[in-house]
Amino acid sequence: xxxxRTMSAIALIGTIGLAGTACSSAxxxxxxxxxxxxxxxxxxxxxxxxxxxxxIAAEFTKAYPGVSVQFSFAASSAVAEQxxxxxxxxxxxxxxxxxxxxxxxxxxxxxxxxxxxNSLQIAVPPGNPAAVAGLADLAGVKVVICQEQAPxxxxxxxxxxxxxxxxxxxxxxxDVRSVLxxxxxxxxxxxxxxxxxxxxxxxxxxxxxxxxxANVTTTYQAAVVSASPNAAEAATFVDFLAGPExxxxxxxxxxxxxx
Amino acid sequence: MSSRRTTPIPVGILAAVGxxxxxxxxxxxxxxxxxxxxxxxxxxxxxxxxxxxxxxCSLSATVIAVAIGVPVAWVLARSxxxxxxxxxxxxxxxxVLPPVVGGVALLLAFGRRGLIGQFLYDWFGVxxxxxxxxxxxxxxxxxxxxxxxxxxxxxxxxxxRFDEAAATLGASQWTVLRRVTMPLIAPALLAxxxxxxxxxLGEFGATITFAGNLPGVTQTMPLAxxxxxxxxRDAAIALSLVLLIASLAVLLLLRDRYLRSAPS
Numbered sequence: 054x055x056x057x058r059t060m061s062a063i064a065l066i067g068t069i070g071l072a073g074t075a076c077s078s079a080x081x082x083x084x085x086x087x088x089x090x091x092x093x094x095x096x097x098x099x100x101x102x103x104x105x106x107x108x109i110a111a112e113f114t115k116a117y118p119g120v121s122v123q124f125s126f127a128a129s130s131a132v133a134e135q136x137x138x139x140x141x142x143x144x145x146x147x148x149x150x151x152x153x154x155x156x157x158x159x160x161x162x163x164x165x166x167x168x169x170x171n172s173l174q175i176a177v178p179p180g181n182p183a184a185v186a187g188l189a190d191l192a193g194v195k196v197v198i199c200q201e202q203a204p205x206x207x208x209x210x211x212x213x214x215x216x217x218x219x220x221x222x223x224x225x226x227x228d229v230r231s232v233l234x235x236x237x238x239x240x241x242x243x244x245x246x247x248x249x250x251x252x253x254x255x256x257x258x259x260x261x262x263x264x265x266x267a268n269v270t271t272t273y274q275a276a277v278v279s280a281s282p283n284a285a286e287a288a289t290f291v292d293f294l295a296g297p298e299x300x301x302x303x304x305x306x307x308x309x310x311x312x
Numbered sequence: 313m314s315s316r317r318t319t320p321i322p323v324g325i326l327a328a329v330g331x332x333x334x335x336x337x338x339x340x341x342x343x344x345x346x347x348x349x350x351x352x353x354x355x356x357x358x359x360x361x362x363x364x365x366x367x368x369c370s371l372s373a374t375v376i377a378v379a380i381g382v383p384v385a386w387v388l389a390r391s392x393x394x395x396x397x398x399x400x401x402x403x404x405x406x407x408v409l410p411p412v413v414g415g416v417a418l419l420l421a422f423g424r425r426g427l428i429g430q431f432l433y434d435w436f437g438v439x440x441x442x443x444x445x446x447x448x449x450x451x452x453x454x455x456x457x458x459x460x461x462x463x464x465x466x467x468x469x470x471x472x473r474f475d476e477a478a479a480t481l482g483a484s485q486w487t488v489l490r491r492v493t494m495p496l497i498a499p500a501l502l503a504x505x506x507x508x509x510x511x512x513l514g515e516f517g518a519t520i521t522f523a524g525n526l527p528g529v530t531q532t533m534p535l536a537x538x539x540x541x542x543x544x545r546d547a548a549i550a551l552s553l554v555l556l557i558a559s560l561a562v563l564l565l566l567r568d569r570y571l572r573s574a575p576s
Contacts, residue, residue, distance in 0.1 A: 202542030223442040224524025227538065239425045240441045
């Protein structure tokens with residue numbers, strides 16, 4: 054009986070908490086709509102851009118108070134599918150060019166620009182217990198990588214291929230997040246993820262650099278969705294992504310500038 | 313059986329909705345099944361490895377669940393040990409816990425830096441994550457509650473006077489357990505075992521979190537389905553179909569046996 058009561062108390066606290074956040078966000082949107090709002094653009098973006106795009110959007114709204122930006126994050130391939138299916142997106146920001154290129158060919162997006170590049174890094178637990186100093190050390194240690202169906206897995210396969218490495222991982226993880234999880238728990242000695250992932254993981258993961266000539270680079274692109282009813286605002290946002298404020302934010306997150 | 317004729321109409325309608333809700337997704341799976349490619353998809357090395365691994369791991373996990381789950385059920389149902397309410401809540405927790413959380417908990421306990429796992433690693437060089445043993449452990453962790461709950465319920469409803477009668481007639485404790493108690497709860501034990509096996513077979517979250525995902529070592533059928541979903545959707549559907557048919561066959565078989573041996 055007592056446990057039931059405790060449970061309902063916990064549930065109640067949870068509900069109040071949720072209601073609190075719901076109220077505050079409702080208040081926020083009322084406040085912003087009372088200003089002279091002209092357009093809201095929705096950006097469909099690769100999950101790896103989640104943190105950095107939020108801060109870029111804040112900068113953008115400061116520069117263009119009339120336009121507000123909201124996001125829908127998913128795997129680039131999933132966002133591309135959404136655009137094909139007619140989802141109400143205004144901008145597509147993709148990781149890699151494989152999802153973007155067919156959309157350009159099908160004229161579903163226009164004005165694609167390169168906004169940044171990302172490359173791979175070896176992630177190791179703090180203290181680097183297996184003393185991994187480079188790609189050559191991956192042969193004898195417990196390595197976790199992304200599964201070949203995930204974009205990071207494709208890049209990792211390319212990396213191993215490019216360097217003629219035969220690495221047998223102990224696990225193919227579904228995504229970057231789970232690779233980092235295994236490193237954070239110190240279950241694996243090394244993992245292959247993007248430079249930006251190591252940076253966002255914090256102190257529990259340390260990066261070991263891969264020399265540029267051995268590395269694999271992924272180019273991030275942004276484009277205006279052709280069917281967008283806010284094409285002008287969308288184009289402004291895409292331009293902004295290539296501009297100095299956004300480029301500074303991208304650099305801060307570990308992205309390299311587009312060539 | 314006479315109640316079958318007098319089902320109230322609203323109950324019938326809602327029941328139909330309920331059945332449709334549960335069955336339609338499965339019909340969707342059947343309709344999308346690439347029947348002509350099925351033999352080729354299911355005989356691929358990855359599929360065969362996953363099938364073999366799923367069988368080995370789920371059966372091992374079931375054996376473990378029975379071996380230590382039945383004693384737990386017996387203690388919960390029959391003994392006067394204080395704190396059984398708490399223990400009951402504890403052992404049924406994996407039933408309601410998100411499996412991924414279970415996996416994280418297992419990692420914190422049995423990982424190579426975990427509470428117990430650090431000693432296993434330092435003293436014996438044993439690392440459970442990324443091993444088949446880790447998969448079996450994750451599956452046993454999520455499957456055992458099904459067995460414990462089912463068997464405990466049966467032990468509670470079984471009349472203890474049968475045991476007492478046998479004891480007064482001179483049967484030893486062990487004989488009572490073997491010849492009286494166990495036969496009484498046999499249908500529930502079978503049901504619990506099969507439920508636990510089915511749960512182990514379908515285990516995904518705890519497995520991928522604790523044991524990782526490597527074909528032939530830790531990649532069971534559900535993990536192979538998940539991996540294939542991003543690439544070859546047909547392969548994912550084919551593997552899902554095997555899981556579906558195996559589970560359905562077991563449930564049909566179980567239902568039949570269980571109903572026939574139930575006294576009412």
